[in-house]
Amino acid sequence: MKRISIHTLKRLPRYHQYLLEQQHSGVQKVSAKQIALALELNEVQVRKDIQYVTKSPGKPKTGHITSTLVYEIETFLGYHQTNHACLIGVGHLGKALLNYEGFLEKGLEISVAFDKDETKIDQSIKQIKVLPMSQLRPICNRLKIQLAIITVPSEQAQEVTDLLIESGIKAIWNFAPTTLVVPSDVFVYQEDLSISFSVVSHHLQKLVTKGDIK
Amino acid sequence: MKRISIHTLKRLPRYHQYLLEQQHSGVQKVSAKQIALALELNEVQVRKDIQYVTKSPGKPKTGHITSTLVYEIETFLGYHQTNHACLIGVGHLGKALLNYEGFLEKGLEISVAFDKDETKIDQSIKQIKVLPMSQLRPICNRLKIQLAIITVPSEQAQEVTDLLIESGIKAIWNFAPTTLVVPSDVFVYQEDLSISFSVVSHHLQKLVTKGDIK
DNA sequence: TAGATTGTTAATCGATTAACAATC
């Protein structure tokens, strides 16, 4: 099977979200056209994306069974198995993520947090213990944690990453605005809020120079 | 001039970050090759991206002047003019953004926050006042705010958006995991942490099914 | 049956990469 593109992968959660809404409103069948219309996408694109994840084909004239499609997307994205993660860096952003309710239903459970600031140690946030950095390796090993979320300042991100790799982590969700150096078998997803803002900023910049804004 | 692609736009802040680091280490000249190597990108791609933003061409054999390039990227991305923004929804994520130091040097100043929870009103976070929703329209008008950051729960996001549009907002940075309906002259940047996580999750899912992880 | 929707094959579009000539 052809390798899925990152574009398709990022659209699937949007389909999922839309389908859930529909399901809750009692809509039992849904067509690619409907989805495309709601999310402002191309109809054929939606169909192709759906064909990646589903074994049960849609029926001409009726479309897809909402619940089946929801379930298949969830399975494909891995929502049905729980990923235990650790979070490093209990600052404001770290705390926000620890408090975020929506992750559980997507299969993300943050099991433990680490921080080098001693005043934060042994606090609990939403039942999640904050431990000292010295515990990272043994705890990750014992709990067989594969995923780490990095919310430390940029300067410390690489250092933390090295420690994580030693501890057997296989995937990193990095919120620090810096490029991490990792071995090829470790997956890094770079979440960079300042990169996102730059896109917004450039757009506003254009408005100003065009005189679009008074 | 050809319209810049979102891909280029998202790479520029990474160049900027790398160039700043180099500048601070006293590196005065930098080549596209160097940047490409450091950020694991294609050399020609870096060169093309740079050509979008710079008027002063690089010199063969020496490359680009670090400081000039930094400055030109900043100008292009709009870091040199301050964008005043309002933030709606002072939950954990909202607070994290209000506390984030890095935005100022990218030209983002969150001037005011709003929340419908009365217990949060009149608090100040980093000198930023939290006001009731009823103040949104008059304040945005008076301060001529063009940018809004939405950190309310999904269910409230569209309602808030409608109010923002009435208040003259021209760009929205949306952290709620829902597709907003807006007029065509309003720019929406969708920041969706659960979409990001889905990419990570699917990757872990693959590892498991491949038996890559013991 | 007619029409809506499906899945597939082909065409288009845009971004990345390769090849190359120009120049400091």
Next chain:
DNA sequence: TAGATTGTTAATCGATTAACAATC
């Protein structure tokens, strides 16, 4: 000068969209 690096033109690659045949 030779070689590194530039910018540009052409080739490749991949994603999106259009056209169409199949089917409920």
